[in-house]
Amino acid sequence: MATKILLDKIDIPGIKSYEVYRQNGGYASVEKALKTMTPDDVTEQVKASGLRGRGGAGFPVGLKWSFIDKKSGKPRHLVCNADESEPGTFKDRYLMEHIPHLLIEGMITASYALGANLSYIYIRGEYMWVFKTLERAIKEAYAAGWLGKNILGSGFDLDLHVHCGAGAYICGEETALIESLEGKRGNPRIKPPFPAVSGLWGNPTVVNNVESISNVPWIVMNSGEDYSKLGLGRSAGTKLISASGHIRKPGVYEIEMGITVDEFINSDEYCGGMMDDRPLKALVPGGSSVPILPAHLIYKTANGEDRLMTYESLSDGGFETGSMLGSGGFIVYNDTACIVRNTWNFARFYAHESCGQCSPCREGTGWLEKVLYRIETGQGTMDDIDLLWNIQSNIEGNTICPLGDAAAWPVAAALRHFREEFEYHVLYPEKVKDRNHFVKEPFENVKHLINK
Amino acid sequence: METKKYKQNIDITPALQERINELLSHYPADKKKSALLPVLHEVQDAHDNWLSAELMDKVAEILEITPIEVYEVVTFYTMYNQKPMGKYMFEFCLTSCCGIRGADDMMEYACEKLGIQPGGTTEDGMFSVVGVQCLGACGYAPMMQLGDFYKEHLTKEKIDQIIDDCKSGKVILHDK
Amino acid sequence: MKVTIDGHEIEVEPGTTILQAARMIGGESVPPAMCYYSKLEGTGGKCRACLVEVSKGSEADPRPMPKLMASCKTGVMDGMEVKSISSPRVLEARKSVTEFLLINHPLDCPICDQAGECDLQNLAFQHGKSQKRYKEEKRTFEPEDIGPNIQLHMNRCILCYRCVKTAEQLTDKRVHGVCGRGEHAQISTYISAAIDNEFSGNMIDVCPVGALTDKTFRFKSRVWFNKPYNAHRNCPTCSGKVTLWMFGEEIQRVTARKDEFHEVEEFICNDCRFDHKDPKDWVIEGPRKFEKFSVINQNNYTKKLDKVVLNTEEHILAGREQDRKKISMKDIPYTEHESKE
Numbered sequence: 028m029a030t031k032i033l034l035d036k037i038d039i040p041g042i043k044s045y046e047v048y049r050q051n052g053g054y055a056s057v058e059k060a061l062k063t064m065t066p067d068d069v070t071e072q073v074k075a076s077g078l079r080g081r082g083g084a085g086f087p088v089g090l091k092w093s094f095i096d097k098k099s100g101k102p103r104h105l106v107c108n109a110d111e112s113e114p115g116t117f118k119d120r121y122l123m124e125h126i127p128h129l130l131i132e133g134m135i136t137a138s139y140a141l142g143a144n145l146s147y148i149y150i151r152g153e154y155m156w157v158f159k160t161l162e163r164a165i166k167e168a169y170a171a172g173w174l175g176k177n178i179l180g181s182g183f184d185l186d187l188h189v190h191c192g193a194g195a196y197i198c199g200e201e202t203a204l205i206e207s208l209e210g211k212r213g214n215p216r217i218k219p220p221f222p223a224v225s226g227l228w229g230n231p232t233v234v235n236n237v238e239s240i241s242n243v244p245w246i247v248m249n250s251g252e253d254y255s256k257l258g259l260g261r262s263a264g265t266k267l268i269s270a271s272g273h274i275r276k277p278g279v280y281e282i283e284m285g286i287t288v289d290e291f292i293n294s295d296e297y298c299g300g301m302m303d304d305r306p307l308k309a310l311v312p313g314g315s316s317v318p319i320l321p322a323h324l325i326y327k328t329a330n331g332e333d334r335l336m337t338y339e340s341l342s343d344g345g346f347e348t349g350s351m352l353g354s355g356g357f358i359v360y361n362d363t364a365c366i367v368r369n370t371w372n373f374a375r376f377y378a379h380e381s382c383g384q385c386s387p388c389r390e391g392t393g394w395l396e397k398v399l400y401r402i403e404t405g406q407g408t409m410d411d412i413d414l415l416w417n418i419q420s421n422i423e424g425n426t427i428c429p430l431g432d433a434a435a436w437p438v439a440a441a442l443r444h445f446r447e448e449f450e451y452h453v454l455y456p457e458k459v460k461d462r463n464h465f466v467k468e469p470f471e472n473v474k475h476l477i478n479k
Numbered sequence: 480m481e482t483k484k485y486k487q488n489i490d491i492t493p494a495l496q497e498r499i500n501e502l503l504s505h506y507p508a509d510k511k512k513s514a515l516l517p518v519l520h521e522v523q524d525a526h527d528n529w530l531s532a533e534l535m536d537k538v539a540e541i542l543e544i545t546p547i548e549v550y551e552v553v554t555f556y557t558m559y560n561q562k563p564m565g566k567y568m569f570e571f572c573l574t575s576c577c578g579i580r581g582a583d584d585m586m587e588y589a590c591e592k593l594g595i596q597p598g599g600t601t602e603d604g605m606f607s608v609v610g611v612q613c614l615g616a617c618g619y620a621p622m623m624q625l626g627d628f629y630k631e632h633l634t635k636e637k638i639d640q641i642i643d644d645c646k647s648g649k650v651i652l653h654d655k
Numbered sequence: 656m657k658v659t660i661d662g663h664e665i666e667v668e669p670g671t672t673i674l675q676a677a678r679m680i681g682g683e684s685v686p687p688a689m690c691y692y693s694k695l696e697g698t699g700g701k702c703r704a705c706l707v708e709v710s711k712g713s714e715a716d717p718r719p720m721p722k723l724m725a726s727c728k729t730g731v732m733d734g735m736e737v738k739s740i741s742s743p744r745v746l747e748a749r750k751s752v753t754e755f756l757l758i759n760h761p762l763d764c765p766i767c768d769q770a771g772e773c774d775l776q777n778l779a780f781q782h783g784k785s786q787k788r789y790k791e792e793k794r795t796f797e798p799e800d801i802g803p804n805i806q807l808h809m810n811r812c813i814l815c816y817r818c819v820k821t822a823e824q825l826t827d828k829r830v831h832g833v834c835g836r837g838e839h840a841q842i843s844t845y846i847s848a849a850i851d852n853e854f855s856g857n858m859i860d861v862c863p864v865g866a867l868t869d870k871t872f873r874f875k876s877r878v879w880f881n882k883p884y885n886a887h888r889n890c891p892t893c894s895g896k897v898t899l900w901m902f903g904e905e906i907q908r909v910t911a912r913k914d915e916f917h918e919v920e921e922f923i924c925n926d927c928r929f930d931h932k933d934p935k936d937w938v939i940e941g942p943r944k945f946e947k948f949s950v951i952n953q954n955n956y957t958k959k960l961d962k963v964v965l966n967t968e969e970h971i972l973a974g975r976e977q978d979r980k981k982i983s984m985k986d987i988p989y990t991e992h993e994s995k996e
Binding site: 194195212 | 506
């Protein structure tokens with residue numbers, strides 16, 4: 028059994044409640060930090076751990092903490108990003124739903140490190156029952172003296188509240204999240220200034236993902252060095268992977284980084300192999316925004332090395348033959364899946380979720396969606412395929428926030444690796460009328476028609 | 480762009496006001512606007528699952544902001560309804576992971592069973608069916624949201640059961 | 656601080672943005688700005704038309720910035736080197752942004768009151784492509800009445816947010832804003848409220864396109880047929896300094912005075928703008944000057960223009976003698992025989 032940091036207690040009956048969580052060593056990190064460590068000690072441990080942001084970008088957490096402006100004298104805030112909305116990702120929900128006090132414990136310890144006295148958990152509005160779960164858990168924590176004034180007699184005050192969104196993927200972008208927390212539309216801000224200097228209500232703010240913060244108690248209880256020994260090199264620690272798609276056992280798994288993709292998909296400890304006898308066709312390893320990988324680049328990199336579940340290995344080969352670990356939204360496709368339809372589906376998602384603030388994203392995502400829809404429904408032309416490539420490259424890098432890139436990459440990667448499928452849709456509109464056409468006639472069986 | 484056709488009761492009951500006050504206490508006294516999103520959820524839940532302009536004006540008054548600030552927010556976020564919806568709103572996730580596991584078939588089945596089109600509401604105002612984007616339940620596909628809760632691993636039989644439970648009043652929509 | 660833009664060097668104060676520095680240099684290196692407005696706080700960064708390449712970050716950190724930067728929002732650093740029109744990447748990005756702004760735009764310049772003084776028109780002239788690649792149906796919005804002074808044409812809007820900031824910063828209560836999201840985001844009051852604050856008319860002047868136009872000027876004239884004069888009056892509310900757009904003795908439109916970057920010099924009140932169309936109300940100072948290359952400027956009467964000579968006229972318009980005969984109805988006699996057929 029691999030080391031588990033986040034899910035080791037998940038199966039204990041009643042772990043959702045404060046009593047059981049406390050009996051099983053919960054909140055010990057708060058005791059340790061507040062009684063024996065300075066805030067900077069905690070930050071140093073997190074820095075030493077090599078923990079990287081688990082929301083998708085992989086920015087070192089300790090480093091992010093060290094950027095917070097402590098000189099201005101303004102109040103500081105820690106905001107937990109629980110606006111998990113990246114298609115393929117459902118790990119944060121799993122943590123909050125089953126072991127809510129772990130996040131609260133992490134929030135207290137992290138707030139202490141940052142000197143934040145008012146912190147928030149921003150959860151997406153659709154997770155309403157988890158919002159209520161967290162609200163109750165926070166009340167329990169207040170009642171037990173872990174929140175409020177002068178916690179454990181340390182002189183440290185902390186108010187923690189949970190705030191809910193209302194259906195907007197863009198609020199997962201940290202500055203949009205802050206806008207939304209201020210009761211506004213989720214329009215990302217133009218950076219700089221970064222939240223570490225001017226965030227929530229203009230105060231220095233750190234925004235961290237649920238999983239990142241949930242790692243903090245373990246790091247404090249053990250040490251940053253212990254954490255950095257887990258995993259592989261710069262991919263330190265464990266990672267929650269949300270596995271979905273055509274696999275036998277979809278769900279959330281905690282892996283120690285460094286296991287092979289082969290093991291993750293095929294071992295019984297994790298996905299348990301493909302769901303039936305239809306073969307593996309493609310993989311989106313880190314949530315919908317990351318490039319899709321074709322079958323021959325999943326288990327092995329272009330150099331013929333084993334593809335590992337690490338930040339580095341998954342991005343090996345760059346955007347030509349690699350992808351990204353992203354948020355760990357691991358979507359497996361077998362040969363019944365139509366890549367064109369799936370790409371259109373993603374494009375529709377991004378067009379729907381674009382905030383509409385900057386022109387390349389507002390206009391470009393909608394355009395991509397419309398062209399892809401035409402191709403998917405057999406009304407496209409060969410020129411449309413080149414047009415798609417051009418539109419996506421005109422969006423990438425030219426927008427305010429990364430949503431533009433996130434919308435462009437899946438299209439670019441699908442064209443790069445599966446161009447023939449797009450051509451098939453253009454050449455044989457009759458064959459693609461039924462949306463499940465590859466169930467009856469997988470692409471391998473009709474591929475020869477294109478090369479004619 | 481607003482629907483003036485429908486009238487709505489805009490009373491704020493004492494219980495709702497109490498809950499609003501609780502939410503307001505989560506933010507600094509001079510940052511009342513921050514409570515807008517959670518307050519709108521509560522107000523919508525207490526008013527037949529939608530928000531008329533008059534009701535939004537009421538919220539603006541409570542939070543001491545201008546009405547347009549509320550309109551801007553309500554129209555930005557997908558969970559706020561600007562027109563009456565069915566009491567039981569089936570929101571099917573149609574994004575990739577659900578899509579490849581039969582979400583479209585499930586939504587079509589529910590529509591057929593209820594005799595409505597996606598986006599439509601039954602004549603008795605009991606049911607609506609809408610397609611939505613990723614709800615974060617990709618491993619439990621196909622799925623839908625009903626009130627505050629998720630219904631996962633959907634099958635046709637499960638949908639039949641849910642519809643029956645709604646009709647007999649067995650479904651709890653909100654966790655209050 | 657020293658900054659170099661397209662090879663032109665200039666000393667600027669700390670806190671200056673690249674766009675402001677470029678405007679100080681002037682000329683062709685000035686990036687187009689569709690959403691930024693120096694007189695309105697919090698504008699800019701949205702349209703992406705002003706993207707530039709920072710080829711050297713600063714003297715202290717000379718690394719180039721990997722992405723193109725919005726020049727209106729990026730502060731200069733000492734020793735920074737910027738490429739505007741000298742960068743093919745920048746020109747490519749401007750082309751893309753122009754195309755994105757135009758795909759859903761109705762291209763109804765022939766009936767648009769803004770035509771001739773439209774920033775989008777200028778942008779399209781400079782960076783537009785001649786062919787169209789957008790085959791889909793254009794997005795349209797339900798018309799919304801926002802009162803007797805201002806005409807809202809949402810289909811033309813590029814969502815620069817300038818009018819929202821105008822309402823926020825010049826009027827006491829904002830009643831309009833951006834509703835909806837993504838490509839359905841729109842300028843709206845949501846409840847078709849009238850926008851009637853006494854400074855609301857400035858929204859028309861700050862609007863870079865024809866989305867907000869003057870209802871009292873609607874379809875009255877093309878702007879290039881008007882003669883603009885700077886004029887003033889003693890106004891209790893605003894500076895009273897305006898530009899009058901005259902057709903003969905008639906004042907067809909009153910606007911604020913705009914500078915070479917199409918920004919108003921001083922905001923004016925609705926009273927001056929909408930309710931003083933009698934020349935007797937104004938002290939006329941003289942013709943307004945145009946500094947910037949623009950579509951309207953091509954017909955500028957303050958500039959001496961050469962008589963247009965069409966070289967082809969003689970050969971084509973007049974035609975050859977034999978051709979004239981062929982197409983001449985009167986030269987072919989009308990016979991009774993033909994009329995019976």
